[in-house]
Amino acid sequence: MDFSLSEEQRDVQQLAAKILAREVTVDRLKAIEAGADRFDEALWLQLAEAGLLGVAIDEAWGGMGFDFETLCLLIEEVGKTVAAVPVVPVLASAALTLQQFATAQQCERWLPGLVRGELLLTASLTEPGRDNPCSPATRLESAGGGWKLHGHKHMVVCADRASAVLLSACIEDELVLLAINPTAPHVKIVPQHVTTGEPQFSLVFDGASITDDDIIARGANAQCAVQSMLQHTLVANSVMTLGVTDTMLKMTAAYTAQREQFGRPIATFQAVSHRAADAYIDVQNLRLACQQAASLPRARADAAEAVLIAKIWASDVAHRVSQSSQHLHGGIGVDRDYPLFRFCLWAKQLELTLGGGNSYLTALGDAIAAAFKQRAAIVAPA
């Protein structure tokens, strides 16, 4: 048992923290948010230059070749600053899935360019009314040796800039994972306005042409690929939540220590310090949940459960720490000239991404029931 980071992991963490602390000032965020879309292209290129976009990409494609756990360290640092860079959809959802399930040819086509910051990939996991990518309504219909795509995906991050969007669809009952070009004919791309201002888009497919080249995985292989994409995304978003709440907590402790009312710092009121202490416990607990979900080998029987638990905690902690932070700040906590509000917006968006905590509580409960029913059946055969 070892809770420490390796030397390489510490290097990655420090490098990311250094760049982000230097670049992501409040003025920089304000300037970006005043622009056309909330994407910090200059920062993205700096991360590419530092090699950080390729943290978990194989050396064969120009990356550093570290694992998902190490990528999570970068994601946490981004969460701490709410920098306008789409690390989760691009690096965790799309790139990792491609690397693991696509052919060498497909990887060659996208990954080296992605590592260098020359092109962007993204992933689409949800449809209106369906937060689970394993059972999409989007479908492929065969048409003269190829396929036509019909369906509706939404809330796809940076779809406008992406060279390819990973998404799941069905051929009758068979699941497929595709990488489609969002600017192809018969793809309608419409900007959406999400609570954080992150650039998100809906994609409507009305007969877009798909060839075998665009298919990443089919059937059982696609089930694995979509599951893997979902799990990486859930953990990565939980880790992002960890970064976001960690900063909110620190801001709250610092603010209440210097804000005076009734002639004393408000932090010296037990009601204030205790609510902050509860937020501290929440953030610590979320950290452990994330560390376990990010580090457990995927093959272990309890790995899927660890992912659900991380998401459940992330959703609850995002909500609680955000509300406590706003409350303990008083009016300034909701003032858009004070930096807390951005973190609150991100906390809520992350909480809702891929569905709220209670839907995962249900999934965990079903998994528990299945396991114990199986055991009961072994103990007492009918």
Added chain:
Amino acid sequence: MNITLTPEQLALRDDIRDYMARLMTPALLAELQGEQREGGGPEHRKALKQMGADGWVVRSWPREYGGQDAGPIEQYIFCDEVIRAGFPYPFLTTDGVGPVLAEVASEEIRHSVVDPILRGECIIAIGYSEPAAGTDLASLTTRAERSGDKWLINGQKIWTSYGNVADYVWLAARTDPHAAKKHHGISMFLVPTSSPGFSFTPINTLGVRTNATYYENIELEDKWQVGPLNQGWRMITEQLNRERLSLVNHGPCELLYERVATWAAQTDAGGSAGSSPVKVIDLPWVRTNLARVKSGLEILRLVCFKQAWSMSHSSLDMAQASAAKIYGSEFFVEAWRLLLEIVGQAGALRHDSEGAVLQGVLEHRYRSGSVLTFGGGTNEVQRDIVAAAGLLMPRYR
């Protein structure tokens, strides 16, 4: 990062589990169902002595005492398995007071008290709390005064658990009533419960039996005063810190969670006529309750192992220890509630009742569960510590 147990640690866990299963004889189990459920009865004493003889008590101790320097993670596993087995192991004696005595007591005391502790032949009760000194422990008034070459002890302690069966009370008494600060004039004594002038009366709490203990002109030789005179406060806080870590072990809760889930998977919940019968575990809200317990429990397990790991790397910080105590104690209260809901109305049946579910263990657990939130350092004070040490927030003086 690798948050899994090593094969050696898993093997140790299985060894202890097997050992404890053999130790818990029907006679011992029967004794623990009755009046002496907290321990101290003849079967319990016999089993404890066996554990001493088999080397389990000394295991966590340094090599100079014949121990194996077992690391904090191994010791956590040991603790956890022993509590899971339902054996009332005197951790406060073996791992709380014992090591302090070994460090600071005289050769004579080491011989007459520490050795028996390691043999599993000695139980020590903790005499800190007083009727007027609870959380504000440093305001205690039990006095120890010089009388010739002896000490004369007078006062009353409350909530002295094991005071009725212990061989000694580890007593905090005021030796300098004029000290500038109230926690400066306190010293530690080991009071043999056979001393004339010692007596106790039972306090039956919602969950467990404890005692009020009385000290009336007890004469003690100098050797029973342990550690530096007037500097007992440091020893108290050190011992409490050590104790805090073992208060929130995850094992007992995990065991109950598994027992309730198993019960729910086996028990029919009825079902409307014509439809196939469903089990309790098929009810959606039951699944949610189990999932809530599981997701809280899993974090408690990680919190505990993180603490043990930090201790083995000398990096345990105060805020982390306090956070663990708060989280664990409050999680237990919630977990017992969620599990009791699953059992439903029958959850209120006591262990001695016809129809009790899982021997009524949950009914007992909820009754005794409330003590942890204020005992072992109340959660309000722990939150003060988290805010000050973990978040650097100023405190009100």
